[in-house]
Structures are given as C-alpha cells and as structure tokens.
Amino acid sequence: MSEQKYGADIVVNSLVNHGVDLVFGIPGAKIDRLFEALEHPSLGQKVPKLIVTRHEQNAAFMAQAFARITGKTGVVIATSGPGVGNLVTGLMTASAESDAVVAIGGQVPRKDLYRLTHQSTNSVALFSPITNFSSEIQDPNNISEILANAFSAANGVKRGAAFVSLPQDIDDAPVDIEALEQVPAAKQGAAAITDLDWLAEQIKQAKLPVLLVGARASDDQSVAALHTLLDQVNLPVVETFQGAGVIPRELEETAFFGRIGLFRNQTGDKLLQQSDLVITLGYDAIEYEPRNWNKENNLNIVALDTFPVQIDNNFVPQRQLVGDIAQSISLLTSRIAGYQLPEVSQGILRALKADLKLSDEPKYTPAEGNLNHPLSVIKSIQAHVTDDMTVSTDIGSHYIWMARHFKSYVARHFLISNGMQTLGVGLPWSLTAAMVRPNVKSVSVSGDGGFFFSAMELETAVRLNLNTVHIVWNDNAHYDMVKFQEELKYDGASAGVDFGNIDLVKYAESFGAKGLRVNTPAELDAVLDEAFATQGPVVVDIPVDYSHNYELASQLIESEG
Structure with missing residues (x-):
C-alpha cells in the first residue's frame, strides 16, 4: 500500500518539478508539515535543500539573490501572520528589481480566515500590490496548479515576486493527486x-x-x-x-x-x-x-x-x-x-x-590618520577580488562609491539594490552567492548601519561554513547616506542619523566568525590579505573617511530638480 500523501507533499513535488533545488525560510505551526516534508522526506522522495535563516526578511533577500545569480526562481517559505509580514520588504525589492521569487506563506485554517484568530491576516491583499501574482489555495486539488501559475507569473516578461498563501488545513490535507509537471515557458521572438x-x-x-x-x-x-x-x-x-x-x-x-x-x-x-x-x-x-x-x-x-x-x-x-x-x-x-x-x-x-x-583616483587626504579614503578602500577590494567572485553591496554612502568606482567584468557578479535601495541586502545576498558559487569567495560591503539590519545571519554563515568576507565601512555610528544628503539640504544640519557603536570584531567572534580591524590605512591591504586567505566567514571593520561625500553630489550637470 502506498504511503499517504498530504498537501505538503504536493507542494514539495511541485517545487521539484519546477527545478527548485534550494529554498529559504523559517517554520511555524501553520506551515510545519511543509517543513517536515522538506527535512524528513519519504523514502525515495526528492526534495529541495532547506536553508533555515534567522529572519524571514533575510530569507526573502537570499531567495532574490538566488534568482539574480542563477537565472532560476528563488523560493522562500514562512509561517502565517508576522512570518509572511516579514517577507514584504524582500518581495517588494524582488519585484522592483526584476528578480523571480515565489513565496509560500502559511495561513490559518480556512474556517478561521475571517475570524479574529491568532495570526489570521489577509495576506493575499497584503502582497497583491507588490507582486506579479498573489493567490490563496482553497482546495487541495488546486495546490499544484496555483503554484505553477505563481512560477509562470514570477518568470514573465517582467520578472518579479509571486505569493501563494497555504492555509494550514490545505497543508495538512490528505491528497491522492500528483503534482503537475512544469509547463515549458512561453518564449518570445525578436522584436519586429x-x-x-x-x-x-x-x-x-x-x-x-x-x-x-x-x-x-x-x-x-x-x-x-x-x-x-x-x-x-x-x-x-x-x-x-x-x-x-x-x-x-x-x-x-x-x-x-x-x-x-x-x-x-x-x-x-x-x-x-x-x-x-x-x-x-x-x-x-x-x-x-x-x-x-x-x-x-x-x-x-x-x-x-x-x-x-x-x-x-x-x-x-x-x-x-x-x-x-x-x-x-x-x-x-x-x-x-x-x-x-x-x-x-x-x-x-x-x-x-x-x-x-x-574619477577613480583619490584626490584628498583623509581628515584623520586612522581613517581610509573610500577610493583607497575600493582599490584594495578590487585588488583582492577576482572576476569569478561575487560582490554584494548594501545601501549607504559606500554603495554610491562602490557603484561608481568598483569594476566588475562579469554580469550579475556585482549585486546592487537600485530599485528599492533596500537596506540590509548585502550580507544575505553574499550568503546565497557563497552557496551557489562555492568554489570562490563571496564578498559583501556594507555600512555599520546597514550591516546590523541583517547581521544575525552571521550565524547562518557560520553554521553552513560559508566562504564569505563581509567588509564594513565604519563611519563611527551614523546612517551616513541620509546624514550627508540632509546636510546638503539643510545648511549642514542632520536629524535622526545617530546610533550607538558596536564592536564589530567582538560581534563577529561571538558568532564564531573571524573578526579583523584596519587600525591605520597602512594596514588595509594586509588585513584584506588575511581576510581573503581565511576559510569561513570573516568580518572586516574598516574605519572610513566620509568627509568627501559632498563630492558625490557636486558638479551636477544642470543640477537635478
């Protein structure tokens, strides 16, 4: 007698049929059978590899990076209520930046959908404005077809995110159907x-x-x-x-x-x-x-x-x-x-x-002897990065410098969020790059503000022994990209841009990663030598001189309105 299949099994088999080999997420009670199916498959059942993260937002970022790097579809799974709520920023970013991501979100049982029940929320309405497709499965027999349409929508002529809500009783429902095979994607011809x-x-x-x-x-x-x-x-x-x-x-x-x-x-x-x-x-x-x-x-x-x-x-x-x-x-x-x-x-x-x-040559001496000019930092990073490495940049002042001056010679090896300009993407993106390009270093660059939006994923990097170097441009506890633009607008005044300092080296070491610091500009190359020679996750603290940021917005061509 064949083993009983459940809705969760149809979800897993649908993912496999669509070529998914890696999924990211965090479990919860409303979607736990799906996670059980992923981690404890039936004998002979093929399943994608599950990467458990420390935050659903970062799981979505990782799925987005998977899509951008591989050209395949990234998949993220989260539980109901706040679990799916935490996916919003990641899916919004994926849609804005044309990256194909399918998100599966847990939901309360169908009988509780319109009750004031623990974690009940209209998640389909939540995601409709920011995805190519948003639907809720209402019948176990429709699981595979709805997922197939989600994949199709995510990979349309304008790629983006798709969301599927999976009520708990659908996840748990006994089924006797088979998952649909993937339908070959419709292909475009050339322009007229x-x-x-x-x-x-x-x-x-x-x-x-x-x-x-x-x-x-x-x-x-x-x-x-x-x-x-x-x-x-x-x-x-x-x-x-x-x-x-x-x-x-x-x-x-x-x-x-x-x-x-x-x-x-x-x-x-x-x-x-x-x-x-x-x-x-x-x-x-x-x-x-x-x-x-x-x-x-x-x-x-x-x-x-x-x-x-x-x-x-x-x-x-x-x-x-x-x-x-x-x-x-x-x-x-x-x-x-x-x-x-x-x-x-x-x-x-x-x-x-x-x-x-x-434009790539430093023109100014740093204001203080222990600080590094942004272009000097980029020059050193450039000298350590090979063409097959992936560099992921977060958002902040460093992102403007890197986007302008860091040279990349292979498409989709320098990852930038320039649709949503989403803070916190750098570290999660680099973890995915290390997974799918395991034979070379994966590098991320962030500010000390953006780094801590997703720094808890250092634990994921350590757990998976990912070969990553995370370079933090430390400007002594400011949201500097906001700070310098406010100062340009408000006669040198800024507001809401200060926060407390965290010892980056000790923070990295507390996770089991290696922490390094550049104490003087003369040490920069040697410290990066050590970082790139180290197996496993490394965090490098580089004090940076951002006094030249005003140059970034100077000499505008018929300055912007």
Missing part, C-alpha cells in the same frame, strides 16, 4: 523585423549612438549577444547600477563609459548628453529616473526591451522594440556590421574615457 531595420538605419545615420544597458539585459543570453555586437561594431556603453558587469575586460577600453545612477554628474551622464541616439537595452526607469538623465528632455531615445516601457514626461521613446533582447541584438548586429563612429565622435569618447579614469 521592420523595427530592427529602422533602428539599424538610425544607428548608421547617427554621429554618436550610445547603448544604455539595464538589469533586464544582464542575463547570460543578452550579454553574449551584446559582446558579439561590440566585437563587430564599436559602440559606447553606459551601465545602470544593476547592469554592472555587462562589459568584459577585453572590451573595457573601447566600450565601457561608466555607470549612471543617483547624482547626475558621472562620465556616463556626460556621454548621454552629447549623444544623438540613446538606445536603452532592458532598462527600467526605477534604476535611474529619466527625469535625471534626460532632465532637459532633448534626447533621441529608442527602447529595446521585453515589454513596453512606462511612458513619462522625460521618457518618450521614438519607437519601442519589444521582444527577446538577445535575439533582437543578434539580428541588429548583422544589420549594422561595418558601422564606424565619425572621427569627431571618437575624439569625444577619448576625452570622456580620460575623464572616467581620472
């Missing part, structure tokens, strides 16, 4: 041939066409197609922060002209202002608002993406080319082969390349 022919002619007639590459063009296929294009046609490229790494080392000198985001004063901003044709590839307005990079509303824009763009006053493309980005780029390549920039434009690019290189 007539539009590609038209764009090819626009490029040939342009004097300085520029490619602005965003998050949705950073997948492996699109990046490979872009490299083929740039091997044949010398076009300048500007990356958004989430498009970081689309230009490899061998194309850096000819094609890479920096990243743009936040303050409008970068080399890439200057290039866009001189371009007579800006082609956006997989660019989402949330990455860097058009009202900043096209403030004067005078740029000639064409958008190439997987779905129509959101039109606004500063983003009205001449034409939209909608379809598979990689296929569209490949067809475009054959149509513009032989195009060369005019000599005048090549001179403009040489000047801008010199400007880009100059």
